[in-house]
Amino acid sequence: MAQALRVALAGLGTVGGGVIRVLDENRELIARRAGRPIEVVAVSARDRSKDRGVDLSRFAWVDDTAALAEADADVVVELIGGADGPALTLARRALSAGRHVVTANKAMLAHHGLELAAAAEASGAALKFEAAVAGGIPVIKGLREGAAANAIARVYGILNGTCNFILSKMEAEGRDFADVLAEAQALGYAEADPSFDIDGVDAAHKLSILASLAFGTAPAFAQVAASGIRHLLAADIAEAAALGYRVRLVGVAEADGAGLFQRVHAHLVRFDHPLAHVTGATNAVVAEGNFVGRLLFQGAGAGEGPTASAVVADLIDIARGEFGPPFAMPAAALTEAAAAPSGERRGRAYLRFAVADRVGVLAEIAAAMRDAGVSIESLIQRGALADGSVLVAIVTHEGPERCVAAALERLRGSQSLHGEPMWMHLLD
Amino acid sequence: MAQALRVALAGLGTVGGGVIRVLDENRELIARRAGRPIEVVAVSARDRSKDRGVDLSRFAWVDDTAALAEADADVVVELIGGADGPALTLARRALSAGRHVVTANKAMLAHHGLELAAAAEASGAALKFEAAVAGGIPVIKGLREGAAANAIARVYGILNGTCNFILSKMEAEGRDFADVLAEAQALGYAEADPSFDIDGVDAAHKLSILASLAFGTAPAFAQVAASGIRHLLAADIAEAAALGYRVRLVGVAEADGAGLFQRVHAHLVRFDHPLAHVTGATNAVVAEGNFVGRLLFQGAGAGEGPTASAVVADLIDIARGEFGPPFAMPAAALTEAAAAPSGERRGRAYLRFAVADRVGVLAEIAAAMRDAGVSIESLIQRGALADGSVLVAIVTHEGPERCVAAALERLRGSQSLHGEPMWMHLLD
Ligand SMILES: NC(=O)c1ccc[n+]([C@@H]2O[C@H](COP(=O)([O-])OP(=O)(O)OC[C@H]3O[C@@H](n4cnc5c(N)ncnc54)[C@H](OP(=O)(O)O)[C@@H]3O)[C@@H](O)[C@H]2O)c1
Ligand SMILES: NC(=O)c1ccc[n+]([C@@H]2O[C@H](COP(=O)([O-])OP(=O)(O)OC[C@H]3O[C@@H](n4cnc5c(N)ncnc54)[C@H](OP(=O)(O)O)[C@@H]3O)[C@@H](O)[C@H]2O)c1
Numbered sequence: 001m002a003q004a005l006r007v008a009l010a011g012l013g014t015v016g017g018g019v020i021r022v023l024d025e026n027r028e029l030i031a032r033r034a035g036r037p038i039e040v041v042a043v044s045a046r047d048r049s050k051d052r053g054v055d056l057s058r059f060a061w062v063d064d065t066a067a068l069a070e071a072d073a074d075v076v077v078e079l080i081g082g083a084d085g086p087a088l089t090l091a092r093r094a095l096s097a098g099r100h101v102v103t104a105n106k107a108m109l110a111h112h113g114l115e116l117a118a119a120a121e122a123s124g125a126a127l128k129f130e131a132a133v134a135g136g137i138p139v140i141k142g143l144r145e146g147a148a149a150n151a152i153a154r155v156y157g158i159l160n161g162t163c164n165f166i167l168s169k170m171e172a173e174g175r176d177f178a179d180v181l182a183e184a185q186a187l188g189y190a191e192a193d194p195s196f197d198i199d200g201v202d203a204a205h206k207l208s209i210l211a212s213l214a215f216g217t218a219p220a221f222a223q224v225a226a227s228g229i230r231h232l233l234a235a236d237i238a239e240a241a242a243l244g245y246r247v248r249l250v251g252v253a254e255a256d257g258a259g260l261f262q263r264v265h266a267h268l269v270r271f272d273h274p275l276a277h278v279t280g281a282t283n284a285v286v287a288e289g290n291f292v293g294r295l296l297f298q299g300a301g302a303g304e305g306p307t308a309s310a311v312v313a314d315l316i317d318i319a320r321g322e323f324g325p326p327f328a329m330p331a332a333a334l335t336e337a338a339a340a341p342s343g344e345r346r347g348r349a350y351l352r353f354a355v356a357d358r359v360g361v362l363a364e365i366a367a368a369m370r371d372a373g374v375s376i377e378s379l380i381q382r383g384a385l386a387d388g389s390v391l392v393a394i395v396t397h398e399g400p401e402r403c404v405a406a407a408l409e410r411l412r413g414s415q416s417l418h419g420e421p422m423w424m425h426l427l428d
Numbered sequence: 429m430a431q432a433l434r435v436a437l438a439g440l441g442t443v444g445g446g447v448i449r450v451l452d453e454n455r456e457l458i459a460r461r462a463g464r465p466i467e468v469v470a471v472s473a474r475d476r477s478k479d480r481g482v483d484l485s486r487f488a489w490v491d492d493t494a495a496l497a498e499a500d501a502d503v504v505v506e507l508i509g510g511a512d513g514p515a516l517t518l519a520r521r522a523l524s525a526g527r528h529v530v531t532a533n534k535a536m537l538a539h540h541g542l543e544l545a546a547a548a549e550a551s552g553a554a555l556k557f558e559a560a561v562a563g564g565i566p567v568i569k570g571l572r573e574g575a576a577a578n579a580i581a582r583v584y585g586i587l588n589g590t591c592n593f594i595l596s597k598m599e600a601e602g603r604d605f606a607d608v609l610a611e612a613q614a615l616g617y618a619e620a621d622p623s624f625d626i627d628g629v630d631a632a633h634k635l636s637i638l639a640s641l642a643f644g645t646a647p648a649f650a651q652v653a654a655s656g657i658r659h660l661l662a663a664d665i666a667e668a669a670a671l672g673y674r675v676r677l678v679g680v681a682e683a684d685g686a687g688l689f690q691r692v693h694a695h696l697v698r699f700d701h702p703l704a705h706v707t708g709a710t711n712a713v714v715a716e717g718n719f720v721g722r723l724l725f726q727g728a729g730a731g732e733g734p735t736a737s738a739v740v741a742d743l744i745d746i747a748r749g750e751f752g753p754p755f756a757m758p759a760a761a762l763t764e765a766a767a768a769p770s771g772e773r774r775g776r777a778y779l780r781f782a783v784a785d786r787v788g789v790l791a792e793i794a795a796a797m798r799d800a801g802v803s804i805e806s807l808i809q810r811g812a813l814a815d816g817s818v819l820v821a822i823v824t825h826e827g828p829e830r831c832v833a834a835a836l837e838r839l840r841g842s843q844s845l846h847g848e849p850m851w852m853h854l855l856d
Contacts, residue, residue, distance in 0.1 A: 025719075136721065137723060148458070274726065291453075292564035295726070295727040296725070306720045316576045
């Protein structure tokens with residue numbers, strides 16, 4: 001059998017530990033598939049003394065993580081995390097030292113993917129990141145290779161397992177957001193600081209990577225309009241259900257003459273759409289190609305095993321010599337896409353207001369809609385929420401988003417409204 | 429830009445014509461992604477004069493299809509079909525002439541995959557066949573590469589669009605099999621001779637390819653126990669629905685200590701399983717890995733556009749130089765798997781009998797079950813079918829399949845039974 005692929009591993013947390021376990025447990029199988037053994041030779045993390053549940057004594061320990069870049073290895077696997085800092089330093093140094101790099105770091109790729117891809121190409125090295133989007137699901141490969149014959153009109157999906165876990169639980173148990181979030185944190189499904197997840201930032205990182213692969217554009221994270229599920233009420237989920245929809249946090253990227261549109265936003269997904277059946281921490285991505293039609297990829301979006309599975313898949317590709325330009329085409333060929341404005345996008349919207357229980361409030365809302373040119377398909381006003389306010393939920397007819405935005409603008413600051421209105425888009 | 433990848437194309441029917449259209453319509457995009465243009469240079473089919481809706485005058489026409497193997501091209505694309513005959517002759521000749529081969533021909537691969545893979549490896553050529561399984565869905569890539577870090581316990585899915593189209597229509601419209609088949613034929617969704625599809629042979633071809641990739645075994649088509657949906661009644665679908673299930677033709681491959689088990693059979697799929705929501709001509713494949721968990725790939729399983737999309741994806745991989753052993757590992761490393769017997773498999777079964785409407789029939793069936801050791805979970809007897817017979821539908825408790833087989837054996841030839849009993853497995 002050919003020489004082993006030698007791996008230097010930086011970061012020994014959830015994913016890093018998982019990679020060691022995958023390589024241990026499936027050692028022989030992986031060697032058969034890869035055509036040669038894959039062997040960790042050196043590791044680094046912050047704390048050498050931490051018990052990580054795996055025997056590290058077989059590997060060289062490197063105190064200075066950045067120096068792993070020049071370790072006697074073929075590949076550097078970066079599983080530290082963070083857009084900048086030690087992860088970026090390591091990736092840059094490794095690529096300029098001619099090492100292949102595998103990473104699960106979507107934040108780093110969203111911010112520095114283009115630079116790193118160019119560095120990889122310059123040195124003939126691989127830069128691979130299957131684990132960075134949708135965990136164990138081979139969706140990077142699905143877009144970069146599987147759907148490569150197609151012009152992609154749209155790529156969208158459920159990209160954050162924490163949010164989907166919370167939404168599924170709110171849905172199944174009729175509970176409110178804060179309550180379920182606290183439980184998810186206790187269970188380890190949500191971080192102590194959950195804002196990257198629940199405000200859509202993590203999904204936006206991933207979406208910008210998918211968009212680059214789908215449209216041949218440079219990753220443009222700054223253009224993603226991201227919002228999350230913080231303001232969602234149990235009542236929104238109940239109203240959605242009554243209308244035949246489920247609430248999902250969906251990242252959508254579309255490219256057309258108007259430019260590149262990227263958004264992470266809560267959506268009402270019709271019950272017969274595959275994404276409506278994605279529950280728990282599962283992720284799913286849909287790509288729409290001009291010949292293949294709608295492709296769906298679904299699976300575990302995070303967690304030790306699935307994420308490590310994707311990292312090791314990248315290592316196997318490298319061991320086989322099956323790799324090429326990280327973003328499907330040479331970095332220099334990626335175009336800078338103009339951000340498409342959302343205002344002219346047409347669709348149906350769900351709008352929910354918590355309002356004071358007094359005369360005239362409904363008229364005020366209805367007038368704002370009318371004056372902004374929003375046509376109402378259905379309106380439900382329901383009895384008091386826990387705090388005594390009344391819920392008004394509207395579904396609009398199809399129309400441009402700028403009208404909905406204008407209506408909400410008119411209502412901003414109104415004394416009748418309690419808290420932020422909730423605006424969701426309908427996905428049919 | 430680098431030199432074009434030159435393609436010799438054999439077969440200009442549904443898929444072959446589609447390949448020309450994809451390469452024409454997405455020409456520039458494909459060149460950007462592939463790193464170089466992909467150009468058809470020579471073509472062949474039976475009838476030179478046939479109008480195929482594409483301009484063929486740009487390509488060299490080769491009368492002797494097998495001679496395409498030595499045309500001045502880098503890749504031969506085989507889209508003729510058939511396990512043997514001209515497709516096999518061409519593939520063999522092309523590989524031994526050092527040409528890469530791309531094919532959509534599952535029958536040929538199921539029967540001769542191992543030989544062809546060895547020939548490809550011997551000459552350093554690619555042998556790629558993404559289109560051969562599940563049409564446009566990149567499931568070959570998903571198993572060969574995406575899930576490569578995992579020991580796969582089971583791979584299963586809806587692999588035949590014609591059957592799924594028929595089943596969905598029977599389900600939606602409450603119609604019987606023969607009736608819907610005739611309509612599918614009229615619409616071009618089913619062949620004039622539909623037996624390859626409806627008797628599970630086509631799905632068995634595909635399953636044997638998936639099993640090889642998943643388990644590192646040589647394709648073992650002869651070991652697939654295949655049956656189809658010919659004997660299914662509208663009443664079966666109604667009973668299944670009442671139990672919370674949908675009927676799907678599912679190909680399942682599993683490997684464990686007992687060997688390799690491969691079966692294509694009608695299953696009752698629980699309503700909350702993703703396969704239950706796959707309707708129409710859509711295909712879906714699930715792979716269960718020991719680290720990644722359950723991966724689902726879903727999309728169009730056939731048709732000109734989706735199938736051609738997969739063929740061209742293979743060409744792009746070749747243009748990029750990203751290819752390796754066809755069945756994930758060298759042909760010589762693939763093991764010969766012993767066929768696992770079905771008898772000791774445990775599960776729940778659905779059994780349906782059309783019986784004479786007279787005293788004692790139910791007792792006869794119940795006695796056969798008891799004597800064979802089959803424990804009945806539920807039994808429904810319903811009023812007359814169209815021909816005056818009565819329907820008896822049974823769901824068994826979990827138990828070994830040999831007991832169910834023994835019960836059916838006891839009932840074989842009984843005067844009380846009209847036609848073949850229907851045996852389906854439950855997928856929860
Ligand atoms: N967890 C998932 O399910 C998942 C899924 C997809 C992608 N990812 C991505 O995978 C990456 C790793 O995530 P994770 O969940 O494994 O994180 P984690 O459990 O927090 O582990 C991070 C590791 O990096 C090490 N580290 C942190 N700062 C360092 C520094 N300055 N120098 C050297 N080492 C340092 C830590 O060392 P100590 O252990 O010594 O503290 C730890 O071993 C992130 O980019 C994340 O976004 C994770
Ligand atoms: N159709 C699908 O959706 C689909 C999906 C997945 C895989 N596939 C596979 O793709 C392959 C092609 O299928 P298809 O649907 O495109 O078939 P098709 O429409 O029947 O086309 C077959 C082509 O092969 C040519 N041909 C037949 N016999 C030949 C011979 N002896 N010598 C030279 N050329 C010959 C025919 O020539 P003439 O046109 O001159 O008669 C025709 O152009 C098959 O292996 C099939 O299983 C098809």
